[in-house]
Amino acid sequence: LQNLLKGGVTCWALQQPNFKSLFPLGIHGHHTASKSLNCAWQQHEDHFELQYANTVMRFDYVWLRDHCRSASCYNSKTHQRSLDTASVDLCIKPKTVRLDETTLFFTWPDGHVTRYDLEWLVKNSYEGQKQKIIQPRILWNAEIYRQAQVTPVDFQSFLETNEGLKKFLQNFLLYGIAFVENVPPTQEHTEKLAERISLIRETIYGRMWYFTSDFSRGDTAYTKLALDRHTDTTYFQEPCGIQVFHCLKHEGTGGRTLLVDGFYAAEQVLQKSPEEFELLSKVPLKHEYIENVGKCHNHMIGVGPVLNIYPWNKELYLIRYNNYDRAVINTVPYDVVHRWYTAHRALTVELRRPENELWVKLKPGRVLFIDNWRVLHGRESFTGYRQLCGCYLTRDDVLNTARLLGLQA
């Protein structure tokens, strides 16, 4: 694992300013530089440095050629690159650089001219962008969520107005859960809701699923037993992004739904024990779904760490936690295995703190959307007849809808 961790660090170092030392400069070409009131730039041997809007930015020359937005390099109708990047000389440098008001002009050795608006460079540079790209979220425990008094969105307003849909998606993005109320308690209406924000992700459980405790499938979900907190489909290479639950009927006792913000718990682990957080993000695990019941034969395997982190900004984006479906650990040697169990215990302790548990009773008419990459769900055991319907959604398409409504996603 030491190597595994080192690998991550090296990769990160490549993005640091000192990466220059990896490319020793043999030739000391002359530097050109310029300064205007609030903009200064300098041509270095292996990069172009720009100071503008209180930001120091460093650009690779191939990058500057590759992102040319001229008509021959970029189709602004389709937002697609026409330039063949592989045809760019990897040692390319501009012949001349000139600033005119707020536009930088680069003339390349073959005479081609690339122009960049300074604001565009700030918005698209590594240095200008990296601060802003963390998804805004409100991490919660039961108290924080209750205090926020998040109101459910009405069925009609969700279906018929952009404001309703936007309010719903804003809640969903911030908290990882959101409710719609006054929904007619049928599978068809639930499907309508799902299709308003996304595409339904068809899986081995079907498109829209409908389940009760009849053990029609080889999984504990299809019984009356309690289910501890977990995320679903951990045994897919890409676990389902969103889960939709609509309880159509329950004549009996128990059966409350448990919700826990996995990102809140992970944040506690990061604060208390960064090494354990790191281990949970580095050790790959298998999850498995093996089913042989009736006509259903399935064997699914998904591999990935419990905590999934974007390497460029260290943002946590997916938690994969299902102790029922976790497969044999054989991806790391015994000593790492033991440290992993310790780290897994630390996360489990946080996930199980009573103050982090939000208990809700699903009722006909109230549809719950869960971000299955962030919020864990579980259920209390129950008696009597209980019918749930729902589906999984593709994550890309939910985020697409959110972006089209002007939300950051």
Ligand SMILES: C[N+](C)(C)CCCC[C@H](N)C(=O)O
């Ligand atoms: C939701 N639905 C009843 C269709 C499926 C349940 C899947 C259960 C599985 N153990 C998992 O956690 O992924």
Ligand SMILES: O=C(O)CCC(=O)C(=O)O
């Ligand atoms: O029955 C429930 O409330 C939820 C069961 C479950 O975890 C699932 O279907 O994914």
Ligand SMILES: [Fe+2]
């Ligand atoms: Fe589940």
